[in-house]
Amino acid sequence: MSGALAGFAALAVAELLSSAVRPEAGPVVAVGGAAIDRTPASVKDWAIREFGTDDKLVLQSGIIAVLALLAVVLGLVALRHRRVGAAGVLLFGVIGALAATSRPDSTGLVDALPSLAGAVVGAALLYVLAGRLARRPAPAEASGTEGVLWDRRGFLVAATAAAAASAGVGALGRAFNASRGKDAIASREGIVLPAPASPASAVPKGARPRVPGISPFVTPTGDFYRVDTALVVPKVNADTWRLRIHGKGVARERTLSFADLLRRELIERDITLTCVSNEVGGPYVGNARWIGVRLADVLAECGVEPPSRGGPANQLVARSVDGMTIGTPVDDVMDGRDALLALGMNGEPLPFAHGFPVRMVVPGLYGYVSACKWIEDIELTTFDAYDPYWVRRDWAAEAPIKTQSRIDTPKPFARPKAGTVMVAGVAWAQHRGIDKVEVRVDDGPWRTADLAAEDTRDTWRQWSFPWKATKGGHTLTVRATDRTGTVQTDERTRTIPDGASGRHSVVVTVD
Ligand SMILES: Nc1nc2c(c(=O)[nH]1)N[C@H]1C(S)=C(S)[C@@H](COP(=O)(O)O)O[C@H]1N2
Numbered sequence: 001m002s003g004a005l006a007g008f009a010a011l012a013v014a015e016l017l018s019s020a021v022r023p024e025a026g027p028v029v030a031v032g033g034a035a036i037d038r039t040p041a042s043v044k045d046w047a048i049r050e051f052g053t054d055d056k057l058v059l060q061s062g063i064i065a066v067l068a069l070l071a072v073v074l075g076l077v078a079l080r081h082r083r084v085g086a087a088g089v090l091l092f093g094v095i096g097a098l099a100a101t102s103r104p105d106s107t108g109l110v111d112a113l114p115s116l117a118g119a120v121v122g123a124a125l126l127y128v129l130a131g132r133l134a135r136r137p138a139p140a141e142a143s144g145t146e147g148v149l150w151d152r153r154g155f156l157v158a159a160t161a162a163a164a165a166s167a168g169v170g171a172l173g174r175a176f177n178a179s180r181g182k183d184a185i186a187s188r189e190g191i192v193l194p195a196p197a198s199p200a201s202a203v204p205k206g207a208r209p210r211v212p213g214i215s216p217f218v219t220p221t222g223d224f225y226r227v228d229t230a231l232v233v234p235k236v237n238a239d240t241w242r243l244r245i246h247g248k249g250v251a252r253e254r255t256l257s258f259a260d261l262l263r264r265e266l267i268e269r270d271i272t273l274t275c276v277s278n279e280v281g282g283p284y285v286g287n288a289r290w291i292g293v294r295l296a297d298v299l300a301e302c303g304v305e306p307p308s309r310g311g312p313a314n315q316l317v318a319r320s321v322d323g324m325t326i327g328t329p330v331d332d333v334m335d336g337r338d339a340l341l342a343l344g345m346n347g348e349p350l351p352f353a354h355g356f357p358v359r360m361v362v363p364g365l366y367g368y369v370s371a372c373k374w375i376e377d378i379e380l381t382t383f384d385a386y387d388p389y390w391v392r393r394d395w396a397a398e399a400p401i402k403t404q405s406r407i408d409t410p411k412p413f414a415r416p417k418a419g420t421v422m423v424a425g426v427a428w429a430q431h432r433g434i435d436k437v438e439v440r441v442d443d444g445p446w447r448t449a450d451l452a453a454e455d456t457r458d459t460w461r462q463w464s465f466p467w468k469a470t471k472g473g474h475t476l477t478v479r480a481t482d483r484t485g486t487v488q489t490d491e492r493t494r495t496i497p498d499g500a501s502g503r504h505s506v507v508v509t510v511d
């Protein structure tokens with residue numbers, strides 16, 4: 001109990017101090033972030049598969065559970081060796097402090113403060129509580145027997161006081177941390193996105209067939225998948241935000257403010273984003289209407305030439321406020337596609353979780369090589385000179401999105417009635433476009449599905465297939481053909497290093 005209380009007190013004090021320093025400097029977030037950075041790609045993939053968007057909650061709960069266990073162990077140690085138990089708590093503080101100061105977004109030694117101060121308080125508390133538990137020879141006349149006397153009352157008073165104080169301090173820290181970023185929230189609420197000079201073309205009516213169970217053509221922002229390494233969503237104030245553009249072949253370095261971007265010509269485009277960690281049939285793909293400025297124009301104003309026109313830099317490295325680095329081929333960004341510095345998503349300023357105030361979006365490339373959220377720096381360099389975050393973790397340096405298709409309905413193991421069953425879903429091959437989708441029942445022939453109208457070649461396409469379902473178990477499989485004529489391969493690969501390939505199938509039982 002004394003160990004658990006010491007751990008609780010340490011975390012509470014750390015929480016309060018992290019609200020004064022930065023929420024990211026708290027020990028659980030710092031250790032969690034360090035763990036994410038060191039997690040092998042296969043484990044990260046497993047975590048995303050098993051826990052989905054809850055992976056961060058699972059990680060933090062796991063860290064707290066391990067800490068609680070170790071705190072209890074230290075409490076037991078302290079029963080016999082008070083100093084050793086207290087020193088153990090200090091050691092955890094040092095680990096937390098090292099994690100916090102070594103994070104890429106660390107602002108310096110102050111980041112060590114929450115962990116260290118928390119550990120000092122925790123260690124002192126453990127020392128005091130263990131002292132209350134020390135055995136003292138009992139005066140024989142008082143107890144009537146020989147034996148030991150525990151300072152039970154002293155322990156309970158100290159323990160209760162410590163628990164109450166920790167709860168108060170922790171709650172205060174939580175409240176302060178929750179209210180942080182008020183300026184950022186206010187800056188977001190103050191933004192009125194002007195009408196785009198180049199609006200997106202209206203989504204053709206035929207692009208959204210009315211099939212129950214199919215993914216909506218535009219993914220509602222609240223349902224849009226989220227994949228990032230940030231345990232605390234960065235809250236950036238748009239009024240003080242700046243984007244610096246510099247590096248190889250940048251004749252005119254520039255630093256842009258949010259207002260600078262708003263004054264530029266805004267374009268609005270429908271673009272389907274996909275995560276390289278998306279398994280065949282998986283959920284990490286979404287389509288949104290983005291508003292932003294053309295990244296190629298901004299680069300051209302800085303004097304950047306793509307390598308295909310003799311420029312010296314072939315890699316654009318975007319850095320975020322939380323230390324993420326994402327590398328994109330300069331040729332892709334400047335080849336005429338709608339590569340954006342996006343300010344808006346589905347008619348609103350970007351949500352914080354999706355990169356407010358500004359993120360990149362590049363049609364045709366997986367998010368980890370193109371879609372830097374909370375961007376604050378763009379450096380022109382070469383693929384030889386620099387490996388960004390994911391490339392250092394064995395993912396491919398270049399990763400165009402693979403042609404894929406997904407069955408949204410029927411769901412796996414559904415039990416539809418015999419007769420006509422609508423099989424439907426989405427298919428994507430961003431920036432190439434989808435030309436054909438085919439469905440196969442069991443080992444039968446491939447049959448062409450009804451393809452909904454195309455919005456643009458940067459968006460997914462919906463498809464449906466009226467299946468004359470007969471009783472019994474059946475396997476439905478889908479494959480897409482993109483505009484280069486390439487048929488989606490049947491060859492299954494893992495998501496690492498450059499995205500999963502293979503075909504999605506669903507097993508159903510027709511009643
Ligand atoms: N700063 C930052 N940007 C990031 C990431 C990240 O971890 N940190 N993840 C990338 C990945 S892997 C993907 S798939 C997209 C996902 O964008 P979304 O969360 O808005 O869907 O963001 C990209 N941008």
Ligand SMILES: [Mo]
Pocket residue numbers: 227274275276277366367368
């Ligand atoms: Mo991703």
